[in-house]
Every structure is written in structure tokens, then in C-alpha cells.
Amino acid sequence: MxxxxxxxxxxxxxxxxxxxxxxxxxxxxxxxxxxxxxxxxxxxxxxxxxxxxxxxxxxxxxxxxxxxxxxxxxxxxxxxxxxxxxxxxxxxxxxxxxxxxxxxxxxxxxxxxxxxxxxxxxxxxxxxxxxxxxxxxxxxxxxxxxxxxxxxxxxxxxxxxxxxxxxxxxxxxxxxHWPELSMIVTIISSEEKKVSSRAGMSQTVKNSPFYSAWLDTIESDVEKMKQAISEKDFIQLGKIAELNAIKMHATMQTTTPPIIYWEAGSLSIMKEVLKLREEGIECYFTMDAGPQVKILCQQKDIETIKSRVTEINLVKDIIICHPGKEARLTEDHLF
Structure with missing residues (x-):
């Protein structure tokens, strides 16, 4: 051939x-x-x-x-x-x-x-x-x-x-299916994280006392999340996503030595999200292996939330995202 x-x-x-x-x-x-x-x-x-x-x-x-x-x-x-x-x-x-x-x-x-x-x-x-x-x-x-x-x-x-x-x-x-679902991506730091996701996962599996509890609840989270997406149930989606992220970070923070990706700005945004919910604005946070906080919200609340988050001086940038496309080819080559 x-x-x-x-x-x-x-x-x-x-x-x-x-x-x-x-x-x-x-x-x-x-x-x-x-x-x-x-x-x-x-x-x-x-x-x-x-x-x-x-x-x-x-x-x-x-x-x-x-x-x-x-x-x-x-x-x-x-x-x-x-x-x-x-x-x-x-x-x-x-x-x-x-x-x-x-x-x-x-x-x-x-x-x-x-x-x-x-x-x-x-x-x-x-x-x-x-x-x-x-x-x-x-x-x-x-x-x-x-x-x-x-x-x-x-x-x-x-x-x-x-x-x-x-x-x-x-x-x-x-x-x-759900174009009005929004994610406000807040950039706290553009620096490369000190502990890679691969290294963090390996360490967590080896010695976090909470990792077995993570596995005990995760498949239930998956099924409930799929249902929330199919039914476009924003509150259910947000609650599951936020708690799931907290559980994941709990496994990292209880490794030896502990892995803490949160920065001061991360905590400030998380607290602001909780405060916004207390005021009746439905929004939820999620975080991955890094300091950036992503805020899940509905299209109608973007400007209100963005305005509040912008006031936090540790936030360097904000990117508004919605559900995106699959990987695809283009004729616009880089060389």
C-alpha cells in the first residue's frame, strides 16, 4: 500500500x-x-x-x-x-x-x-x-x-x-441542544502549574485516604449529570458539577504531600459564586487541576456575574464560553 x-x-x-x-x-x-x-x-x-x-x-x-x-x-x-x-x-x-x-x-x-x-x-x-x-x-x-x-x-x-x-x-x-448554557472561564494565572495532572493523579491514587470515597460516588454523579443535561435541568447540573469538583480537590489535598492548586483568587471567586447564589442568582463553580475557576450559569445572568467577578483584582482575564463543536479540519494552515 x-x-x-x-x-x-x-x-x-x-x-x-x-x-x-x-x-x-x-x-x-x-x-x-x-x-x-x-x-x-x-x-x-x-x-x-x-x-x-x-x-x-x-x-x-x-x-x-x-x-x-x-x-x-x-x-x-x-x-x-x-x-x-x-x-x-x-x-x-x-x-x-x-x-x-x-x-x-x-x-x-x-x-x-x-x-x-x-x-x-x-x-x-x-x-x-x-x-x-x-x-x-x-x-x-x-x-x-x-x-x-x-x-x-x-x-x-x-x-x-x-x-x-x-x-x-x-x-x-x-x-x-443547550446553547444558552454558559461557562465563564476566569483566568487567575497563565503560569504552568507546578504539579502536572498526570503526576497529581498518580499521587492521589497512591495515598489519598479519600480516593476510595471518590470512586464510590462518581458513577452516580455521571448518571445524574447525563440526566440533567438531557432534561436541561440547570440547577441539578450545577449542584452536581460543583460538588464533584470539590470532592476531586479533596482527594488531592489529602495526599502526602498535599497538592493544592487553589490560589487566593480561586477562593475569592468561589466565595463570590456562593454569595451570588444567596442573592438569588443561580450559578455554580467547577475547577480542574489548576487555579482557574469556571462559573456555570445561564445566558441571562452572564453580564451580572461577569461584572461582579471583574471587581476581584486577582482575576486577569475572563472568557465566555458556550457548548462548542467537534474537532474538524480546516484549510487554514499554520505553515
Whole structure:
């Protein structure tokens, strides 16, 4: 078979989990202990261009206009070699990727990054995969990337097979199902976090006394969240998402040594959300492995909440998001 090589570009949106993924049963295949549910975000995205070239002697990778080396380069290279697994000859590639939001800061940049890399990488090799297979491949780069292949509201099923063949993302509802659902993403810090999500998960599974309690309640959270999404029950969705995030951070904070992603600004926003609820404005917070707080609200309340959050001087930026599209190809190449 002759491999058809071409330059291709894909755009993938980030996703924020409403019911979190935290902990792996298999680190090599990135298989989770629990299922998770997320919302793909329309205004946080990564664009990636890939071109395989037989004249190259190494991978050339640029992320956000910076040539990457070391561990970051190795992750990209390993993923591109995974995509070439069925090929008898390895071909190096040039990769350029840009995101419109900070990376490694708790905004799921690896999700949009590896989803975009998976889609554009397979197309650059002349391969066609189903959405299920793309999700499985993306998962091998970053667990949450399995969800960014799809748009709208997504469940990543944990699966039970040892080879990971039943651990992939499924769409619960398309983005058009609930366009007025909003997420106010607050940026507290654009710096890379000191403890990566991978390291944090591993440490939590090893020694948090609360991790077993996390697993005891998580699948119930998943089912209730799916129902809330299908029924467009905002209050139920917000309550589940907020408590689920608090439970996840409780497992991190009770590891040895403790992992605390919260900053002063994070706490200020969380308290402001609670105060807004006391005043009758329905909104809820969620947080991932990083200091950024995401506020779930309805379209009608965005300006009120944004105005209040803007008054917190530790907030550096605010991005308004709604349910976003699936990963897709574009002709607008980066090189």
C-alpha cells in the first residue's frame, strides 16, 4: 500500500469536565478508574498543522511559536508514532500548534491539543478513522482529549477491557441542544502549574485516604449529570458539577504531600459564586487541576456575574464560553 502524505490542519476545542476524570487504572493506555462527563467549549481551541516528510531526520514541533524539546517533544513524537503503528516505515513530521488560551494551567490544553493532533495527524497520513477510533487514539495522548474529538456534551466511558477498546467518548447531546448554557472561564494565572495532572493523579491514587470515597460516588454523579443535561435541568447540573469538583480537590489535598492548586483568587471567586447564589442568582463553580475557576450559569445572568467577578483584582482575564463543536479540519494552515 502506498501511503498518501499531505499537509493537513485541524481545530479542536477544549472541554471542561462537569463530572471529573481523576485517576488511571492503566497509565500506559490511559484508562480511567471512572467515567466522566464534559462540555466542549466553543471559545477555547487549538489549531494544529502536521506534514509528514520523508526528507526530515527528526520531528520538528513548535507550540505557541516556541520550538519544543525534551519531554514535551517526546509526548508529541510518541503520539505521531502511534498513528503510524500500522506503517512499516516511520516518517518524521513537522508540527505547528497554537492555542488561544494558556497551556498547562488547568484549562485542558492537552485535551484540545491531542484531539487536534490526532485528527490532523491521521489525515496527513491519508488515514480515515471512525469517531470512536479517533477518540481512542486521542485518549492515548491525553485522557481528556478523547472527549474533545466530539462537540456538545460528552461522556468518556471508563470501559473494563484491559486493551482499552471499550474506553472512548460518546456524545450525550449536540451543542445545539443547550446553547444558552454558559461557562465563564476566569483566568487567575497563565503560569504552568507546578504539579502536572498526570503526576497529581498518580499521587492521589497512591495515598489519598479519600480516593476510595471518590470512586464510590462518581458513577452516580455521571448518571445524574447525563440526566440533567438531557432534561436541561440547570440547577441539578450545577449542584452536581460543583460538588464533584470539590470532592476531586479533596482527594488531592489529602495526599502526602498535599497538592493544592487553589490560589487566593480561586477562593475569592468561589466565595463570590456562593454569595451570588444567596442573592438569588443561580450559578455554580467547577475547577480542574489548576487555579482557574469556571462559573456555570445561564445566558441571562452572564453580564451580572461577569461584572461582579471583574471587581476581584486577582482575576486577569475572563472568557465566555458556550457548548462548542467537534474537532474538524480546516484549510487554514499554520505553515
Amino acid at each position: 502506498v501511503m498518501m502524505l499531505m499537509k493537513t490542519t485541524a481545530i479542536a476545542n477544549s472541554n471542561i469536565a462537569l463530572v471529573k476524570y481523576w485517576g488511571k487504572r492503566n497509565s500506559d493506555l490511559i484508562l480511567p478508574y471512572n467515567s466522566s462527563v464534559s462540555m466542549t467549549l466553543n471559545n477555547l481551541n487549538t489549531k494544529t498543522t502536521v506534514e509528514f516528510n520523508k526528507t526530515l531526520s527528526e520531528y520538528e514541533v513548535t507550540i505557541n511559536r516556541k520550538v519544543v524539546k525534551g519531554e514535551e517533544l517526546a509526548r508529541v513524537a510518541n503520539h505521531l508514532e502511534l498513528l503510524q503503528k500500522s506503517s512499516p516505515h516511520k516518517i518524521f513530521a513537522k508540527v505547528m500548534s497554537e492555542s488561544n488560551f494558556p497551556k498547562k494551567a488547568g484549562l485542558a490544553s492537552s485535551a484540545s491539543g491531542f484531539a487536534a493532533l490526532t485528527l490532523t495527524g491521521t489525515k496527513a497520513l491519508g488515514q480515515d478513522f471512525t469517531v470512536k477510533d479517533l477518540s481512542i487514539l486521542a485518549r492515548r495522548g491525553s485522557g481528556s482529549a478523547s472527549r474533545s474529538i466530539l462537540g456538545g456534551f460528552v461522556e468518556w466511558t471508563k470501559g473494563s477491557m484491559s486493551d482499552g477498546s471499550d474506553s472512548y467518548a460518546l456524545q450525550i447531546e449536540k451543542e445545539a
